[in-house]
Amino acid sequence: MEAPQFSDLNLSPRVLLGPGPSMVSPRVLRAMATPLLGHLDPEFLQLMNEVQQLLRYVFQTQNELTIPVSGTGTAGMEAALCNFIEPGDRVLVAINGYFGERLYEIAGRYGAQVDRLDRPWGEVFDPAEIEAALRGKGYKLLALVHAETSTGALQPQIAEIAAAAHRHGALLVLDTVTSLGGLPVEIDAWGVDIAYSGTQKCLSCPPGLAPLTINAAARDVLRSRKSKVASFYLDLTTLDKYWGKERTYHHTAPITMNYAIREALRMVAEEGLEARFARHRANAELLWAGLEELDMPPFVPLSYRLPTLTTCHLPAGLDDAGGRRRLLEEFNIEVSGGFGPLKGKIWRIGLMGFSSRRENVALLLTALRELTRS
Ligand SMILES: Cc1ncc(COP(=O)(O)O)c(C=O)c1O
Numbered sequence: 501m502e503a504p505q506f507s508d509l510n511l512s513p514r515v516l517l518g519p520g521p522s523m524v525s526p527r528v529l530r531a532m533a534t535p536l537l538g539h540l541d542p543e544f545l546q547l548m549n550e551v552q553q554l555l556r557y558v559f560q561t562q563n564e565l566t567i568p569v570s571g572t573g574t575a576g577m578e579a580a581l582c583n584f585i586e587p588g589d590r591v592l593v594a595i596n597g598y599f600g601e602r603l604y605e606i607a608g609r610y611g612a613q614v615d616r617l618d619r620p621w622g623e624v625f626d627p628a629e630i631e632a633a634l635r636g637k638g639y640k641l642l643a644l645v646h647a648e649t650s651t652g653a654l655q656p657q658i659a660e661i662a663a664a665a666h667r668h669g670a671l672l673v674l675d676t677v678t679s680l681g682g683l684p685v686e687i688d689a690w691g692v693d694i695a696y697s698g699t700q701k702c703l704s705c706p707p708g709l710a711p712l713t714i715n716a717a718a719r720d721v722l723r724s725r726k727s728k729v730a731s732f733y734l735d736l737t738t739l740d741k742y743w744g745k746e747r748t749y750h751h752t753a754p755i756t757m758n759y760a761i762r763e764a765l766r767m768v769a770e771e772g773l774e775a776r777f778a779r780h781r782a783n784a785e786l787l788w789a790g791l792e793e794l795d796m797p798p799f800v801p802l803s804y805r806l807p808t809l810t811t812c813h814l815p816a817g818l819d820d821a822g823g824r825r826r827l828l829e830e831f832n833i834e835v836s837g838g839f840g841p842l843k844g845k846i847w848r849i850g851l852m853g854f855s856s857r858r859e860n861v862a863l864l865l866t867a868l869r870e871l872t873r874s
Pocket residue numbers: 519520572573574575577599645647648649650675677678698707
C-alpha cells in the first residue's frame with residue numbers, strides 16, 4: 501500500500517461563535533506545546549493538585565473528589581451516572597432539550613429504571629413540578645441540565661430543586677457543560693451532589709476533559725455500592741486513587757490536556773468569576789439588542805435566557821443552512837442551527853469564554869446585516 505501524502509495543515513481562521521468549541525486563548529495553546537512529563541512524575545502530580553484546586557474554585561466547592569475526567573462532556577455525563585447507578589435503581593430525568601434526552605438514554609444503558617419528566621424544548625421547570633414527580637417513587641438520582649445548549653434556556657432555582665431531591669432521598673446530578681465558567685455555578689451553596697462539565701465551552705480549552713465534582717453524600721453512595729461500576733474507564737472508585745492520596749495508575753492521564761486546562765482555569769481565576777460572568781452578560785446583551793434590530797429576536801424569554809448561548813429566530817426569507825454557509829465562507833464565522841423540534845427554526849450563537857468578546861459581537865452583527873440585506 502502506498503503511503504498517503506498530505507500537505508501541511510492550513511486551516512481557515514474561524515471565529516467560533518457556535519455552541520462549542522469556543523475559541524482558545526494563545527496562552528492555552530502555548531501551554532499545550534510544553535514537553536510531556538510522565539503521568540506519575542512528581543511535577544505532574546503537583547500540576548494535578550493545581551488543576552483540582554482551580555476546578556474547586558470554578559465549581560465553588562470544597563468537594564475533595566473534583567477532577568477532570570478524560571474525555572469530552574459526554575464522558576462527564578457517563579461518569580456522573582454510571583458511578584451511582586446499580587441495575588434496577590430508579591432515576592428521574594427532567595428533559596427540556598436534547599441533552600436531557602441524552603441523560604435519559606445513558607441512565608437506561610447503565611441498567612437504571614428511568615422515568616422522564618418532560619417540558620417542551622425551550623421551557624424550564626418549576627421546582628414544585630419536579631418535587632411532585634419525585635414524591636413516593638424512591639428515586640436514587642434526579643438528573644437535569646443547567647444550561648440547555650439545544651434550546652438556550654437556563655434552568656433557574658437549582659438550590660430549590662436540590663432541596664426537593666434531598667427531601668425525597670435522591671441525589672441531584674447537574675449538567676453544567678454550557679454554564680461552568682460563564683455563569684454562576686454554586687455547587688456547595690446550591691447543594692448539588694454531582695456535577696460535570698466540558699472544557700470546550702466557557703472554559704475555552706480544547707475539547708477533551710470533563711470537569712466533575714461529587715460531594716460527601718455522593719461519595720457515600722459510591723462507596724456503598726454492591727456491584728462494580730459498569731465502566732472501567734470512568735470508575736471513580738479507582739480514579740479517586742490516582743487523583744487522591746494513593747496516586748496509583750488507573751489510565752494514562754492526557755498530559756497535554758491537563759496543561760491546557762490548568763492554563764485555561766488560571767485565566768478564569770485571574771479574571772475572577774464575577775468579572776467573567778459580567779463580561780458574558782454584557783456581550784450577550786449587546787448581541788440580543790443587535791438581533792432584535794435585525795428582526796432575529798431571541799427565542800427564549802429574557803427571564804431564563806442563557807447569556808452564554810443565544811438561540812434566535814431566523815429572519816423571514818433567510819435560508820437556515822445557506823445563511824450559515826455564507827457566514828462561514830464569506831466571514832469565517834461559525835454559528836449553528838437548531839436540531840430536533842427546533843431544526844430550521846433557530847440559530848444557536850455562542851459567546852463563551854475567549855469567544856465572548858465585544859469585537860466578535862460587532863463582527864457577527866455586521867455580517868448578519870449584510871446577509872439579511874442581500
Ligand atoms: C449541555 C451539554 N451537555 C453535554 C454535552 C456533551 O458534551 P460533548 O459534546 O463535549 O461530549 C454538551 C455538548 O454540547 C452539552 O451542550
